[in-house]
Amino acid sequence: MNWQSQVSLASKTWWKIGGEAEFYFEPSSFDEFKTSYLEALKKSLAVTVLGGGTNVLVSDDGIQGLVISTAKLNQLKVFEEEGQLFLEAEAGVPKSDLVKEFLKRKLDPALFLCGLPGDVGGGVVMNAGVSENIVPREFGEIVRSVEVLKPDGELKTYSHDDLNWVYRKSLGWEPGLVYKALLSWPLEENLEVMNSVRQATRRRLERQPLTQPSCGSTFKNPKGSDSAGALIEKAGLKGYQVGQAQVSPKHANFIVNLGGAKAQDVHQIIQHIQKTVFDQFGIELEREVRYLGHWDL
Template sequence: MLARKPKVRNWIRALSELLPGALADRNLSAYTTFRIGGPAAAMVSPRTPEEVADVLGVASSEGVVVLVLGLGSNVLLDDQGYHGIVLRPDSELGGLRQDESRPGEWIVGAGFPIPLLARRTAGAGWEGVQRLVGVPGVVGGGVAMNAGAHGQDFSQVVLSVDLVSRSGELKRVESWELDWRYRETRLDGAVVTGVRLKLESADSDALKEEVRKLFRWRRAGTPFDQPCCGSVFKNPDAAEMSGSSRTAGQLIDEAGLKGFRVGAAQVSGKHANYIVNLGRATSGDVKSVMSEVRSRVFKSFGIELHPEVKVIGPDGSIGL
C-alpha cells in the first residue's frame, strides 16, 4: 500500500501564495550560529514591511506562532524545530545610508549586519556603534536584544524604529517609547524592519584603530570560530551581588566550570560564559549544561544567573 502523503496545512499554502519563496521543513540548524535546531514548519523571507504584515496576517488568522530570526546568533532552537512560521527579513530589508539632510543620522535596514555597520560608520568618521564590531547579528536582532559591547548599545544611538506590530500595522516608534533594558527590548511581538540612528562626528583614523583593536581582542578572548551563541547568561547586576561586580563569565570560571561538558556541548575554556557546540550538540545537551552552570553558581555564590540567549521551544515558548 502506498504511504499517504501528509496534508499540506492550509496556512502553509496561504503563505506560499503570498510569498512564492516560502519554504517548508527547512532545517533551522543552518540558520543559527549554534548550528542547533530542527525543521521549521515554514520559513519565509519577506522583502518589504508590507510583506511582513501579510505574513503576520496569515499567522494571526490561522492562530500560528511566529519566530522572527535575524542571524540566529542569540537563540537556542529546539531539536524538534519550530511548529510555526520562521520569519527572516530578506537582505533587501538591509540597506545602510546616511541622511544627507540631517548630519549624523543614519538609516539602516533590519537585515544589515552589525559588524559591517560598525566598520562602515567608523570608516566614515561617525562614532556610536564602532565598539559593536564583534557582535555578529543583524540590526533587527541587535535592536530586539539591545545588543551592546564595551559601553555602547543600541538604546544609546537609536532615534526611531520602523516596525510592523503584531496586528500588522506599519509604525514608526520613537526611541523613548520603547522599553529598552539590559540585553532586552520589549517589542510585544512586533517585527523591526529598520532604524534611524544618531551618531557623533569623530576622527575616522582613531575610530578605525579602535575597531581593529576590539576585533583582535574578540578573536583572542572568545571562541569566535566555534559554533556558539555568544554570552549565554546576562551579567548579574551589582544589586544582586551586594555591590561586587563580577561578570557571569567570572562566576562560572570561579565555580570551576570551564570545560564542563554534556554530550557535545561544553563550557568554553576560552571564555566561561560561552557554551560551544563541539560537533553534534543537541538543544538538550546545551540546556543540561546551562542548568548545571546555574545550579553550581547558585551553590557557590548564592547568585541566580538569567539566560541572555533566547531558548525557544517548538511551540513558541521562551525560556529554559
C-alpha cells in the first residue's frame, strides 16, 4: 500500500491548521479504500477519515495512525427514473458538483447546498444544512441510502430510515467509513431557484468572513434561545484573539485564522467562549466542529 508518512495536514483543512498524519493515503478506487482500511485495522492503527476538511480542527500534535482522504473518491453517477433525479455519489464528490446537477434541473436542493463547502461524505456524517426555514434544508432530507464500509470488510447499505438524522449529525452507521450515498429529489422545477441561490450567496458573502480560513460555524445553535453567533456577540467577544486566531468581527460564530494560528489558539478561544457565554447567560454552547487527533480535554 502506497501510504505516505508524516504528511502535514494543515494545507488539507479549510482552517489551514494542524500537525502531521503519521500515515496518509488518498485511495482512488473502492478496492484501495477497502484494502487501506482493513490493512490499518490489521496493524491496530487508528483510522481517521478526512473529507473536504471544512469542519475539523486537527491537533497541533497531528493524528496518529492512518488518515484516509476521500479526495480522489469522486465518481458521480446521475440518472433520472420515475420522476426523480438520482445522484449516486462517492464520499469525495464536492457538494458543489451536486449543486450543478440540481441547478441544471431547477430543483430545490440547490438552495441549501449552495453555501455548504466540503464533500458528500462529510455532508452525510454532519447532516450538513442551513437554519433557514426551507425545504429541503439538511442532507438527511435528500439521502435515499448510504453505503458504509464496515470493519469486517462488508459494504453495508443503510436506507434513509435506518439512520437517525439529527441536528448536525447522522447516527446509526458507525462503526465504519462512509463510501457512497444515493441522493434523490422529485423532478419538480422551481423557476425561482436560480434567483434564490444568487440571493443566498450574496447574503453569505455579506455576513460571513468567507475570504478567511475558518470552519464555518464553530458552535451549534442552542435550542430555544438566540443563535450561537448572537450569544457570542452579546457576550462582547467579537474580535477576541489568541495568537493568530480570532473571533471574526464579521460573524461571531466564526473563528478565523489570521495567518499561522495554532490549533491550541483556536481551542483556547473555544473554551473562553463556552465559559463566558455560560457565565453570562447560563447556556452551554456545544461544538459543531470536530476535533481530530490527540487532545487533552
